[in-house]
Amino acid sequence: MKMLTRRFKTWGSLAICALLLFLTACGGNGGEKGANGSKPVAADDSGDLSGVVKIAVTGFPLDDGINPATGREAKGIKTLFEPFLAEHPKLSIEYIEVPQDDRKAKWQALLLSNSVDILFLDAAIDFYNQGFLMPLDDYMARDNWKANFRESLWTDNERLTSNSDGKVMAMPGGIITSTVVYDKQIFDDYGVEPLSDKPTAEEILQKAKQLTGTNPKTGKQTYGLFYNPKGSSHLNLDILSDGQGVEFGTIDWGNFGNSQLNFNTPAIKKSLQTMIDMNPYLPPGYEIGRGSENWGKESNTIAICLWCNNMDEVLKNKLTDRYVMTKGIRDKNDKTSFGTARVMSMAKESANPEAAWQTLKFLSGPEGQKFLYDNYKELPSWKDADWVKKEDNPYADQLLAVVEDTKNQLFPPIMFSTIRPWMADLISRAVHGQKYDIDSELAQIQEKVDKWVEEQKAINAQKSRG
Numbered sequence: 435m436k437m438l439t440r441r442f443k444t445w446g447s448l449a450i451c452a453l454l455l456f457l458t459a460c461g462g463n464g465g466e467k468g469a470n471g472s473k474p475v476a477a478d479d480s481g482d483l484s485g486v487v488k489i490a491v492t493g494f495p496l497d498d499g500i501n502p503a504t505g506r507e508a509k510g511i512k513t514l515f516e517p518f519l520a521e522h523p524k525l526s527i528e529y530i531e532v533p534q535d536d537r538k539a540k541w542q543a544l545l546l547s548n549s550v551d552i553l554f555l556d557a558a559i560d561f562y563n564q565g566f567l568m569p570l571d572d573y574m575a576r577d578n579w580k581a582n583f584r585e586s587l588w589t590d591n592e593r594l595t596s597n598s599d600g601k602v603m604a605m606p607g608g609i610i611t612s613t614v615v616y617d618k619q620i621f622d623d624y625g626v627e628p629l630s631d632k633p634t635a636e637e638i639l640q641k642a643k644q645l646t647g648t649n650p651k652t653g654k655q656t657y658g659l660f661y662n663p664k665g666s667s668h669l670n671l672d673i674l675s676d677g678q679g680v681e682f683g684t685i686d687w688g689n690f691g692n693s694q695l696n697f698n699t700p701a702i703k704k705s706l707q708t709m710i711d712m713n714p715y716l717p718p719g720y721e722i723g724r725g726s727e728n729w730g731k732e733s734n735t736i737a738i739c740l741w742c743n744n745m746d747e748v749l750k751n752k753l754t755d756r757y758v759m760t761k762g763i764r765d766k767n768d769k770t771s772f773g774t775a776r777v778m779s780m781a782k783e784s785a786n787p788e789a790a791w792q793t794l795k796f797l798s799g800p801e802g803q804k805f806l807y808d809n810y811k812e813l814p815s816w817k818d819a820d821w822v823k824k825e826d827n828p829y830a831d832q833l834l835a836v837v838e839d840t841k842n843q844l845f846p847p848i849m850f851s852t853i854r855p856w857m858a859d860l861i862s863r864a865v866h867g868q869k870y871d872i873d874s875e876l877a878q879i880q881e882k883v884d885k886w887v888e889e890q891k892a893i894n895a896q897k898s899r900g
Contacts, residue, residue, distance in 0.1 A: 474573045474791065483789040484524035490544055490553040492532040493776070494810065501810065503746065508809040518796045525789055548783045551790040552797070557592045558603035558779050559687050564897070568780040569601035573791045582799070583815050584834075589842045590774045591687045598688025605798035606775035608812025611836045612669070612741040613770075614638065614760045620737040623651040629738070632764045632839075635673040638738060639708075642715040645737035654735055658715040661740035662723045663858040667709065668850075669741055669771055671857075672843045674705040677766035685846050691891030693846060697853065698880040703872055706857065710864040721862040730757065745829055754828045761835040773837030775815040848886045853879060 494511050501508040515527055530550065532540045537556075544550040545566040553561075561567050574580040580588075580602070587606050591597040594604055614633065621628050626644050630637060642658030649656045661670065672680040681701060686692035717725030717736065728734045730747025748757045762770030778797055784790045796802055804821045806812040813833055814822065822830050845853075856879060863870045 474576050474788065482524075483522040483792055485786045485789055486526050486528055487551045487786055487789050487793045488528045488530060488549065489793070490530045490532050490541060490550050492534065492537050492554045494554070494806075496529050496531055509805070514802060514805045515793075515796070517801070518793070522789075522792075527793065545781060548781070548785075550781050551784045551786060552794050553779050553781070554607075555593075555604065555777050555779055558594065558777050559592050559596070561779070562596055562603040563598075563688055566782055567603055568782045568784065568787070569596075569599075569603070570605065570780065570791075571602050574602065577795070579795065582817055584817055584837055586773065586838055586840050586842070587775050587815055589840070590844070591685075591842075592844050593774055593777045596688060598686070604777035604779040605794055606815035607778055607798055607803065608776045608806055608810075609773070609815055609833065609837055610775055611773040611833055611840070612666075612743045613762050613832065613836050614738060614740055615742040615745070616738045616758055616760070617734055617736065617756060618758050619756050620645055620649065620656055620735075623649050624656075625650075628758065629760055632761045632768070632770075634677060634765075635763055636677075638740070638763065639712065639715075642712070642738055646715045649735075656735045656737060657717045657725070658737045659712060659740065660716060660720055660726045660729070660736045660738070660742075663709070663721055663861045664723055664854070666741040667857040667861065668845055668854050669843075670709055671702060671705045672771045673763045673765075674708045675701055675765075676704075677764075679765050679769075679771075679841070679843060680705065685844070689890070689894050690846060691887060691889075691894045693887055693890070695846065695848075695883050695887060696880065697883055698876040703876060706860065706872055706876075709857070709861055713861075713865055721858070721865045749828075759829045759832040761832050762839060764839075765841070767841070768839065769841040770836045770839045771841070771843045773840035774842060776812070846886075848883060852882055852886070 489511075491511050495508070496512050497510040498513055499508065499510065500506070512529060519525060519527065530544065532554075541550075541553055541555065541561065544553070545561060545564075555561070558567055583606050588595045588602070594602060594606060596603050614629065616629050618628060621641075624645055626641055629641065638659070645656060645658040647656065648654070661667075675681075678701070682697050682699070683695040684693060685695070719725040726736055726739065729736055729739060729742070730745070730753065731751060732753070745757070745759075748754060762773075764770065778794060780787070780790050780794055798815075800816055800819070803812070803814040803816045803819065807814055807819070807821060811827065813827075813830055815837075824830065856875070860870055860872070860875065862868075
């Protein structure tokens with residue numbers, strides 16, 4: 435069972451970061467075409483839906499089968515919509531399965547050809563900026579829909595709310611977040627006080643140092659900390675900033691060419707140096723994602739895991755009393771770094787907009803979210819989710835608390851294409867005693883950032899002309 439998911443992956447793959455996440459129709463309810471696509475009809479006309487709604491599905495199977503992550507039977511997306519279609523016998527749904535590897539190209543092709551109504555996306559911003567996605571504010575206002583979701587989610591300018599026009603680009607689905615988990619047994623063995631419910635980075639580093647060494651009870655080597663630089667070094671930039679949060683300028687999510695970004699700062703240098711200085715507290719191989727193979731087991735030797743999101747092993751071994759999850763890492767404003775949701779968007783050029791909206795409402799509403807929780811343990815973004823029970827999801831409260839307190843520290847795309855891989859490489863070189871120079875390399879990274887911003891200006895200028 436995946437407690438948090440950045441999980442925009444194939445049916446047979448693990449969930450994540452997320453937790454990770456991000457159709458024309460025949461006939462149907464119209465509404466006038468305006469500057470923002472189709473406006474909703476004046477009143478809820480959902481009782482008379484007809485025609486076809488086309489849904490591009492990524493990250494979930496269409497048909498019933500066995501979830502390889504749990505070994506249990508799981509219902510597919512087609513089964514999810516059976517009761518909805520029973521209520522609307524004149525409506526049909528066409529499912530388009532989008533493979534994980536080619537998803538971005540497939541989404542683009544579907545939107546360009548007006549062959550899709552609803553899409554499961556990693557993020558909404560790129561397609562929204564290109565004019566492909568429907569702003570959902572009018573629909574939500576008409577149906578009093580927005581208040582049903584956790585308010586903090588709407589701060590995500592990459593997935594849910596455009597900061598260029600303030601419009602909602604997508605509906606939230608399952609929660610995507612990550613936090614800190616610790617092995618209480620190791621703390622007890624050393625006689626170290628457990629982590630606070632919502633620790634600071636300073637507390638984590640202090641206790642990681644105390645918990646690295648020979649366990650006085652077992653005689654085994656223990657390590658105070660684990661994280662994977664390839665997947666989460668960008669989040670460490672935020673938490674290792676003396677509680678101030680990472681600052682690198684401003685991102686214009688509507689036009690990246692207008693962004694003003696500076697990654698060559700003393701604060702970022704300090705965070706990078708701290709990541710290098712943490713090396714003695716981490717197990718061999720951590721720089722390539724290894725060293726945590728016994729996490730979740732009785733034989734574990736890691737005290738604290740940063741950004742841990744796979745709790746399957748803990749649950750399988752019935753060790754939830756031993757492995758304790760915090761409610762995030764707090765900054766000086768008592769905020770956590772990241773908590774968002776999987777997103778589903780509506781195509782702006784849908785030929786059946788009212789039916790598409792009602793289908794999207796069902797998918798993002800209590801029926802859809804309960805289905806995805808029951809079958810895939812997707813934690814709900816729906817505020818009043820009374821179907822989440824502590825006995826079958828003992829970490830739910832902590833994860834949802836992270837989301838409630840999030841500031842949603844977001845990064846521009848160049849972070850993931852260029853900066854994070856460089857940080858992981860820098861850390862690896864430092865671990866192995868190879869040459870590195872933070873000052874000169876940060877200057878080179880800044881040159882790449884400046885070039886990327888200029889390229890975005892050219893791309894946006896071309897879009898404007900086109």
